[in-house]
Amino acid sequence: MNSRINLTLKVSVVGGPSISVSKVITVEAYDKIDVTVSAGESDKAIEIQPGSSSQVQMLLIKSSEYGTDLTYKVHDTSATPIVLDQEQLFLGQGAVGLLGTELDKLFFTNNLSNDVTIEIFAGRDATP
Numbered sequence: 001m002n003s004r005i006n007l008t009l010k011v012s013v014v015g016g017p018s019i020s021v022s023k024v025i026t027v028e029a030y031d032k033i034d035v036t037v038s039a040g041e042s043d044k045a046i047e048i049q050p051g052s053s054s055q056v057q058m059l060l061i062k063s064s065e066y067g068t069d070l071t072y073k074v075h076d077t078s079a080t081p082i083v084l085d086q087e088q089l090f091l092g093q094g095a096v097g098l099l100g101t102e103l104d105k106l107f108f109t110n111n112l113s114n115d116v117t118i119e120i121f122a123g124r125d126a127t128p
Contacts, residue, residue, distance in 0.1 A: 002026050005058065005123050007091075025091075027057055027123035035118050037070075037110040043077045044108045049124055053103035059090040060121040061106075069111035075102040081109065 005025040012018030037044050049056065063070060063084055071081035079100070090096045096103065110116055 002028055003030055003123075005030065007058070009089075025058055025123055028126040030121070030123045033118075033120040033122075035108075035120075036115055037108045037118055038115045039110055039113055042109045043073070044110075046106045046108065046118070046120065048103055048106055048120065048122055050104060051124070051128055053096050053099055053101055054093055055125045055128055056090075056096045056103055056122055057092065057125070058121075058123040059088075059096055059099075059103070060119075061088045062119040062121075063087075064117040065112060065114055067112050070116060071109050071111075073107040073109075074099045075105060077107050079107075084108075 003026070005027060007021065007023050007025055009021045010018060031049060033046060033048070035044070035046055061072070061084065066085050068083050068085055070084045072084060073079040073081055090099065106120070108118060
């Protein structure tokens with residue numbers, strides 16, 4: 001059975017133009033993950049999904065705090081770190097594909113002075 005994810009996004013300039021996106025994304029499965037990454041913790045593994053990135057239709061990564069000292073790597077600890085300095089939303093295979101072909105795990109490193117809570121939401125196909 002498929003699940004429907006409602007997506008609403010509005011970007012506006014004060015006193016200027018705005019762009020709105022509103023759509024429904026149909027997925028076979030979704031995962032909502034909440035995890036704490038302690039201050040000073042390095043390469044904390046978070047399992048995202050079992051298949052390749054081509055199965056993922058959307059991925060949202062949100063944190064309770066942001067900064068250049070909060071990073072994650074995709075698939076293995078030798079990957080290039082990605083700075084989590086704002087929320088990150090990847091929609092469609094084009095955007096998700098920027099993270100590589102394997103999107104099974106994320107490895108978070110928190111060099112901020114506080115613990116952070118990471119929220120991850122993934123919508124995917126369960127039958128490749």
